[in-house]
Amino acid sequence: MSIIRRSLTSLLIALACLVSVPAMAQEDPGKALLVNLAEAPSSRVEEAINAIVDSGDERARGWLEAYGNNRLSRIKDTGQVVLVLNNRGRDWEIADPLTGENLGEMSRRKLDRVAINNAIRGKLEGIMAMLDLNAADPDVREASARDMMGKVDAALVAPLEARLEKEESAAVRDRIEAALAIYRVEQGDIEAVEVLAGSLHSRARAALNNAAASDNSQLAEAANKALASIEQKLKLNKAAETLYFGLSMGSVLVLAAIGLAITFGVMGVINMAHGELIMLGAYTTWGVQQLLPGQPGLALLLSIPAGFLVAAIAGIIIERSVIQHLKGRPLETLLATFGISLILQQLVRTVISPQNRTVVTPEWMSGSLVINDALSLTLNRLYVMAFALIVFAALMMIMRRTRLGLDVRAVTQNRAMARSMGIKATKVDILTFALGSGVAGLAGVALSQLTNVGPNLGQNYIIDSFMVVVFGGVGNLWGTLIAGLSLGTINQLLEPWAGAVLAKIIVLVFIILFIQKRPKGLFPQKGRAAEN
Amino acid sequence: MSMLEQLTNRDQVFDFLAPVASPVDVRHGPILYMEDVNVSFDGFKAINNLNLTIDDGELRCIIGPNGAGKTTMMDIITGKTRPDTGSVWFGSRHNLLTMNEPDIATLGIGRKFQKPTVFEALTVFENLELAMAADKRILPTLTAIMKPENREQIDEVLEMIGLTALRDKPAGILSHGQKQWLEIGMLLMQKPRLLLVDEPVAGMTEQEMERTAELLTSLAGKQSVVVVEHDMGFVRSIARQVTVLHQGSVLAEGTMDQVSNDPEVIKVYLGEEA
Amino acid sequence: MATSTTWLLRPLQERSTQLFLGILTAALAVVTILHLAMPEDSALHVSAYTVTLLGKYLCYALLAVAVDLVWGYLGILSLGHGAFFALGGYAMGMYLMRQIGDRGTYGDPVLPDFMVFLNWDSLPWYWHGFDMAWFAFAMVLLVPGALAFVFGYLAFRSRVTGVYLSIITQALTFALMLAFFRNEMGFGGNNGLTDFRDILGFNLRTDATRLGLFIATGIALAIGYVICRGIVTSKLGRVSIACRDAEARTRFLGYRVERVQLFVFVVSAMLAGVAGALYVPQVGIINPSEFSPLFSIEVVVWVALGGRATLYGAVIGALLVNYAKTVFTGVMPDAWLFALGGLFVLVTVFLPKGIAGLLQKRRKAPEKDRSNPQEATA
Structure with a gap:
């Protein structure tokens, strides 16, 4: 009984919150995080980003993506951080990053872009990939792991391995293992070649090709063998x-x-x-x-x-x-x-x-079925x-x-x-x-x-x-x-x-x-x- | 060149309707000999173990209900259809199953189709000219010249088939009966050893039928004639030997009286109840 | 020997052939005189451009006669005669290409410009010999003849006739068109063969050579016409008609239908080749578009308009349609395909015997009135 009562109470509170959000004007924690990012000096930007990642906020990925694309700005007058939806022309279309509400157009002079440098942008990609890798949707996780193939660097090895421990989906595990194996083959790990032997991905093949051309004869031999078996599969x-x-x-x-x-x-x-x-x-x-x-x-x-x-x-x-x-x-x-x-x-x-006429292909007919x-x-x-x-x-x-x-x-x-x-x-x-x-x-x-x-x-x-x-x-x-x-x-x-x-x-x-x-x-x- | 001329002229040496020098060897028996012939179309047996022999100079009538295999039999003899099994010999020397239609025709087997087939765009005279026995290869045909003897020969046949008045008219304007006659005339021009005549009197008047009967009986003896016909009156008027085909094989053979009294034949023609 | 050429002399004694040759000779003479004797500003002057245009029409007329020979008399509707025409044209084009010598853009003494452009270092084997006129002119006959022989041998032996045959002749010319579009074939690909200089030593760009080619085409048409007429008035011509109307019957008379078809088909292909060979030096180019199925089928409609199985009808049809095409494409190019398409429909539905049929009807009508009473008394 007590469980039911407790959940009922929390449900009521949640409802009350929903109804009375404007009235209660309770501070959204995201707001502080964004302001923190916008105000951080370049030496502390990384810290601010990590804070956003660590918050576990579902909106984090969107924010970071916008940040990476120069689409995060601050309104000069109010200090509010906004998303820029369209930055062509004199007036930019903006939206509230917290609610997603469209705030209409605003002169670009009234906006201040949140600055980013290239070093941060490079890291941001890996961070976002990790974010995706932790997403709830296994398809998103798999796509992210696939993107990581050939892009793994020393810094990513540890988080990937950690993820691998937790991962439940076999498909995602395969991808992560392959991504790690490519990195290891690049480092000269012969055992990792084995992992790539069945992969048809072009980056895996590229890694093996490099290995086959390497001076390490053992590694080259193993790579060649793996390549042969891949070739067979490719032919099929x-x-x-x-x-x-x-x-x-x-x-x-x-x-x-x-x-x-x-x-x-x-x-x-x-x-x-x-x-x-x-x-x-x-x-x-x-x-x-x-x-x-x-x-x-x-x-x-x-x-x-x-x-x-x-x-x-x-x-x-x-x-x-x-x-x-x-x-x-x-x-x-x-x-x-x-x-x-x-x-x-x-x-x-x-x-x-x-002249020829183009007939539009509806969305459900475009794209392809990936085998x-x-x-x-x-x-x-x-x-x-x-x-x-x-x-x-x-x-x-x-x-x-x-x-x-x-x-x-x-x-x-x-x-x-x-x-x-x-x-x-x-x-x-x-x-x-x-x-x-x-x-x-x-x-x-x-x-x-x-x-x-x-x-x-x-x-x-x-x-x-x-x-x-x-x-x-x-x-x-x-x-x-x-x-x-x-x-x-x-x-x-x-x-x-x-x-x-x-x-x-x-x-x-x-x-x-x-x-x-x-x-x-x-x-x-x-x-x-x-x-x- | 003179060799070629000799070839084209050779047949003029002989009088019309005289036996033609032919390579066919009939000293040892029949002119046509079919044994154990089988043909099927998509599983349907059109000819079923057919055995048939025609003697030299014989006039044979073949009767039988629709679908008995009469036309298919003619197709086999003339090389249009190849049987699945069996053998077909012309005289004792020529295996017809190894030859094609023009070769068989040149060898001396003439055929009149069930539906009269003449060359409608050509004149009656030209129809006979094409049928005339001659060297039928390409160049001799291209350089062929009509000799007075050829002309006489054609005129003779024109007389015989009663189309002299229409000799320069296109064959397309002839009546059905006249076309039948023209086709018979073409057969005569070919001077075959064996004539296969499919329903010669269809569409003819009583009078025309009588003349046809006369003509066919007069041919017998010099040439062998096989007549397929539905008209029983006509068959009775010319037949000496009659063969009854049924479901692709021979049901009965004998004189008209014999076969018309055969209980099997009666059953086939009048149905099971009779 | 007398008998072996009779078939060819026979048409010369025919009134219709005499009339045809007379009109053709007169036309050639008139054009020549008007071109040479009339001052250039005279209204009666025939320009070199017009002479060449007329020469082109005469090539088409010869091609139409060739098509009529197989379609009209043999019942074989070839939708691929353009292929034989084009092959004859290419044989001539190769000769003309070799005649250019080192006067090409790249100045190579042996290789035609396009081969230099493709970085070829030697002449492909099948280009050898084409520097000699006799060889090239023999190929004008032999190449189309050989293709017709091989194709016809295979098709007629297996008794492919009617619409089936028409479709595979179309496929044949289509396949050849695709093949000749390829640069690797060694026939200049898309652009074909062009930039010709001279033929048998005569400069192709002078008016005198153009007039000479026009007259040569006229003579070729006359000879081609007499050959075709000779065939159709011979016994072989009657056998052809027999094959057309009742193939099986002809076979049972002892004629080898497939050989008759093959013979006439090959003769016709060779005539088409000659037409193509005369066409190329006059228009100055040969390219794969001559292989297009559209061109071949267009030829058929010339014959249909003129009247099948008359030969002279084919000539009339070719001249009329091509004249109309020149006029139309000059005045309103868009309307030409409507006109051509409409012509196909009108001729087949309303004028199955073509213009020749109309002429015959007119001539026969009074005759019939006279002959009728005679027949009644007979």
């Missing part, structure tokens, strides 16, 4: 990274090609304007972002249906106005749609601009990959499970027969074309996150998309998926030793040769239906 990571880039490029190819695969498979027509439908999707994303300034994430999400619709409608217009008049003349269709692609490109150049020191996966590519798979799965569902899919498959296999079974081939054509075009629009939305949006966007992908469709086999979605992913990966595998351009040429030549061997692609349709 490099391979994983190549695979990642390959799959990412592949999923872009799949997105770009899958709409083409549908229209080509079902209607036997080559839509040369497919690339421009992709471009329309990308421009739609840009347009939606223009309409919703400051909300790139929401705009991107809205662009998905919008891009699909815009491209699908454009597709329907193309189908109704041109393609339907060219039934049974695939080569003429190819030419006519090429003409349309020229018109669409020029239209964008004239109406919007011949280890040598491998981090950029988030935007990861999202595009996932998006490609979702689109693929959705198309599979449409083809397998819906009435439209059934009709489409029937028309693909035997148009005349399907028609005599009462399937309205014209309607199927329109819907398929709209679907294929819409998917192109989706590809454009995704591409806008990876490359510049410009009038030539579509052209860059059209030949690759055709190659994917031809490689995978017409009328086969799985073929398109596998062809797209494998072509993307092959391209990335070739790039390191052949260069980007040569890799592309090799892939093109490979496909040209492949078509000779298997004219109907990886997964051909067999039997009678394929003959017609």
